Amino acid sequence: MNKEAATEKNKISRRELLKLSAFAGAGIAVGASGLGTFSMFADQLFGKTQNASANEMTVPFYGAHQAGIIHPQQTYSYTASFNLLTESKSDVIKLFKKWTEMAETFSKGNSYAKGFSNDWLPPKDTGEANDLSAAHLTVTFGFGPGFFQKNGLSRYGIGHLKPKHLKSIPSMPGDDFEDGFTGGDVCIQICASIQQVAFHALRNFIKNSIGTAEVNWMQAGFLNASEGKTGRNLFGFKDGTANLSPKDKPKQNKIIWADEKEPSWMIGGTYMAVRKIRMFLEVWDRSSLKDQEDTFGRKKDSGAPFGQIHEKDPVLLNKMPVDSHVRLAKSTKQEIFRRAYSYTDGVDPKTGSINAGLFFVSFQQNPDKQFIPMLKLMSQKDKLNEYTKHVGSAMFACPGGIKKGGYVGQRLLEGTLF
Numbered sequence: 001m002n003k004e005a006a007t008e009k010n011k012i013s014r015r016e017l018l019k020l021s022a023f024a025g026a027g028i029a030v031g032a033s034g035l036g037t038f039s040m041f042a043d044q045l046f047g048k049t050q051n052a053s054a055n056e057m058t059v060p061f062y063g064a065h066q067a068g069i070i071h072p073q074q075t076y077s078y079t080a081s082f083n084l085l086t087e088s089k090s091d092v093i094k095l096f097k098k099w100t101e102m103a104e105t106f107s108k109g110n111s112y113a114k115g116f117s118n119d120w121l122p123p124k125d126t127g128e129a130n131d132l133s134a135a136h137l138t139v140t141f142g143f144g145p146g147f148f149q150k151n152g153l154s155r156y157g158i159g160h161l162k163p164k165h166l167k168s169i170p171s172m173p174g175d176d177f178e179d180g181f182t183g184g185d186v187c188i189q190i191c192a193s194i195q196q197v198a199f200h201a202l203r204n205f206i207k208n209s210i211g212t213a214e215v216n217w218m219q220a221g222f223l224n225a226s227e228g229k230t231g232r233n234l235f236g237f238k239d240g241t242a243n244l245s246p247k248d249k250p251k252q253n254k255i256i257w258a259d260e261k262e263p264s265w266m267i268g269g270t271y272m273a274v275r276k277i278r279m280f281l282e283v284w285d286r287s288s289l290k291d292q293e294d295t296f297g298r299k300k301d302s303g304a305p306f307g308q309i310h311e312k313d314p315v316l317l318n319k320m321p322v323d324s325h326v327r328l329a330k331s332t333k334q335e336i337f338r339r340a341y342s343y344t345d346g347v348d349p350k351t352g353s354i355n356a357g358l359f360f361v362s363f364q365q366n367p368d369k370q371f372i373p374m375l376k377l378m379s380q381k382d383k384l385n386e387y388t389k390h391v392g393s394a395m396f397a398c399p400g401g402i403k404k405g406g407y408v409g410q411r412l413l414e415g416t417l418f
C-alpha cells in the first residue's frame with residue numbers, strides 16, 4: 001500500500017465523523033459495540049502517535065494521545081496547577097487557544113515571538129530558550145474537578161461532561177499536605193531534556209495566563225538514567241522496572257487510555273494522579289541495607305525481586321516481606337503507568353533536613369479501580385511510610401490528543417471532535 005493510500009485508510013469516513021460529532025455534541029459516551037475502543041478511535045482520528053524525530057530533538061505535539069504520557073521520560077519536568085479566575089467560557093477558550101499555539105511552537109523549538117517585534121512593548125517571548133533546541137519538549141494538559149463544577153454548580157456549561165472518575169483523591173492516613181499543594185482546575189506537565197527549555201515553556205504559559213488563571217502550585221523534577229537502564233530514585237533503588245512498556249499498545253488500551261464509558265472528548269485521554277511524596281533521606285541513609293531492601297522487596301544493586309537474580313525476573317510475592325512496597329502494589333492485582341520525577345526543594349527550615357522526594361505521577365484508565373485502592377493499601381501498610389510523607393495531591397483528566405488546527409479542550413468546550 002502506498003503512503004497516501006495508507007493515510008487514507010487511517011482516515012475516518014465523513015459519515016463516521018458526523019456520527020461522532022453528534023456524540024461529542026451531546027456528550028454521550030460511545031458504546032463499546034460497533035465503534036470499537038476509544039484508543040482505536042483516537043488512532044483513526046489523529047493518525048499515529050508521537051515519535052521523536054531524533055535529528056531535530058522534537059516530539060510531535062499533535063497525535064492520537066497527548067505528548068508526555070507514554071513518551072520515554074525526559075530528564076527534567078515542570079508541572080504546574082492553575083486555578084481559573086474567570087467564569088467566562090470565551091475567556092477560557094481564548095486562553096486554551098493561546099496555550100495550544102505556544103505548546104506547539106515550543107515543541108518545535110521555536111520562539112513564541114518569531115516574526116513579532118515592537119520596541120515599545122515587552123517582548124512576546126521571554127527569550128531564555130532562544131538558541132536552544134526543542135530538547136524533546138512535551139506539554140501535557142489536564143483538567144481538575146474545578147474545571148467542571150464550582151460550589152456544586154456547573155462551570156462553563158460543561159458540568160455534565162465531567163469524566164466518570166474525576167474527583168479529588170480521598171484523604172489517606174498520614175496525609176500532611178503543604179499549604180496549597182492540592183488539586184487545581186488545570187494542570188500543565190512540561191518535560192524536556194534541557195531544564196531551561198522546560199522552565200521557559202512554563203514561564204511563558206504563566207505570563208500569558210495573567211488575569212485568566214493563577215498558579216496554584218508548581219513543581220520541578222529530574223530523572224537521570226543511562227541508556228537502556230532503569231533510573232534510580234533518591235533512595236538509590238531502580239524505579240520503574242515493572243512499568244508497562246511504551247510499545248505494548250494492547251496493554252496501554254487496558255491500563256492507560258480512557259474507556260468507552262467516558263464522554264467522547266476523553267477519546268485517547270487518560271487520568272493523571274499526582275502525589276508529592278517527601279522522602280526522609282537522612283533517616284533512610286542511616287538504615288541498614290537489609291532494612292532498605294525489605295522496604296521494597298527488591299535488591300538495591302540489581303533491582304531483582306527477592307528470590308530472583310535479574311531486575312526483570314518475575315516477582316515472587318511469597319519471598320517478599322508482607323509490608324514491602326512491591327508486594328502491596330502487586331497484591332491489588334491492578335496496574336498503573338508511572339511517570340515520576342525526583343525533586344529537591346532546598347532545606348526544611350524547621351528541621352534543617354533535606355527537603356526532597358518523589359513527585360509521583362501515574363496515568364491510568366480508571367483511578368477508582370486502579371490507583372485509589374493501591375494508594376489506600378499503601379497508606380495503611382507500606383513499610384515505605386517509615387521513610388516518607390505525602391505532602392501534595394491532585395487528580396486531573398487529560399483529554400485525548402490534539403489535531404492540527406484545533407486547540408486543547410476544544411472537543412470539551414465546543415462539543416466538536418477536534
Ligand SMILES: C=CC1=C(C)c2cc3[nH]c(cc4nc(cc5[nH]c(cc1n2)c(C)c5CCC(=O)O)C(CCC(=O)O)=C4C)c(C)c3C=C
Nearest residue numbers: 233237238239240241242277296326329330358374375388
Ligand atoms: C499508589 C501508587 C504508588 C505510590 C504512591 C508509590 C510511591 C513510591 N514508589 C517508590 C519506589 C518504588 N516503587 C516500585 C514499584 C511500584 N510502585 C507502585 C506504585 C506506587 N508507588 C507500583 C504499582 C509498583 C510496581 C509493582 C509491581 O508490579 O512490581 C519500586 C520497584 C521497582 C519498580 O517496579 O518500579 C520502587 C523502587 C517510592 C520511592 C515511592 C514514594 C516516595
Ligand SMILES: [Fe+2]
Nearest residue numbers: 239325326329
Ligand atoms: Fe512505588
